[in-house]
Amino acid sequence: DVKVTQSSRYLVKRTGEKVFLECVQDMDHENMFWYRQDPGLGLRLIYFSYDVKMKEKGDIPEGYSVSREKKERFSLILESASTNQTSMYLCASITPLGGGDRGYTFGSGTRLTVV
Amino acid sequence: GIQVEQSPPDLILQEGANSTLRCNFSDSVNNLQWFHQNPWGQLINLFYIPSGTKQNGRLSATTVATERYSLLYISSSQTTDSGVYFCAVERITNNNDMRFGAGTRLTVKP
Numbered sequence: 606d607v608k609v610t611q612s613s614r615y616l617v618k619r620t621g622e623k624v625f626l627e628c629v630q631d632m633d634h635e636n637m638f639w640y641r642q643d644p645g646l647g648l649r650l651i652y653f654s655y656d657v658k659m660k661e662k663g664d665i666p667e668g669y670s671v672s673r674e675k676k677e678r679f680s681l682i683l684e685s686a687s688t689n690q691t692s693m694y695l696c697a698s699i700t701p702l703g704g705g706d707r708g709y710t711f712g713s714g715t716r717l718t719v720v
Numbered sequence: 721g722i723q724v725e726q727s728p729p730d731l732i733l734q735e736g737a738n739s740t741l742r743c744n745f746s747d748s749v750n751n752l753q754w755f756h757q758n759p760w761g762q763l764i765n766l767f768y769i770p771s772g773t774k775q776n777g778r779l780s781a782t783t784v785a786t787e788r789y790s791l792l793y794i795s796s797s798q799t800t801d802s803g804v805y806f807c808a809v810e811r812i813t814n815n816n817d818m819r820f821g822a823g824t825r826l827t828v829k830p
Contacts, residue, residue, distance in 0.1 A: 638817065638818075640820070645729075645822055646822060647724075647726075647806060647820040647821050647822040647823050648806065648808075648820040649820070650817060650818070650819065653817050661817070663817065664721065664819075693761065695763065697763075700765075706768040707751070707768065708753055708765040708768045709753065709755075709763075709765060709808075709818065710765070711755075711762070711763040713760075713761065713762055714761045714762075716761075
């Protein structure tokens with residue numbers, strides 16, 4: 606099975622701190638994604654990457670940056686954490702499902718609280 | 721950008737009941753998926769269904785791409801079906817980036 610691993614399940618950071626959220630996938634997938642999930646809003650796309658050193662902004666990139674130095678690792682960076690970035694963060698990569706289908710595999714999420 | 725609307729936002733069922741969840745989307749899409757998020761937050765892919773009908777046990781899904789909607793059917797619901805169901809669509813680009821609806825929160829009572 607494909608595994609997408611997020612380094613922390615829970616994280617508490619102070620306002621103004623630089624925060625790194627790490628995501629690693631083990632199947633050499635090219636496409637990786639970072640979403641944040643908030644009640645009533647579903648999952649919103651922050652950034653995605655379709656290759657090493659490539660990145661594209663999603664719908665809500667403000668206050669975030671990303672790094673993809675190796676294919677298996679996609680990092681989300683909060684340059685200066687703010688309380689409105691308190692959220693659940695989910696990483697995903699694309700998984701072939703067979704027969705031409707494809708789907709997403711999600712990590713288990715990082716619940717970040719900024720105080 | 722593309723809009724994805726799910727209904728109903730909340731659904732409470734008695735165990736054994738059937739239900740239909742709906743997903744409307746505002747533009748043509750390459751891909752549509754249904755996900756289940758369990759109470760521990762893990763998202764599991766249920767169906768990849770850009771068009772047509774698929775079935776997997778008590779779950780089935782139908783997407784009518786020309787009319788821009790998809791339906792997820794849950795039959796003989798069980799308490800383990802509880803959680804949030806998300807519909808997500810992939811725009812017609814080369815980057816496979818998906819947009820999610822706000823979800824339907826399903827509670828199945830014993």
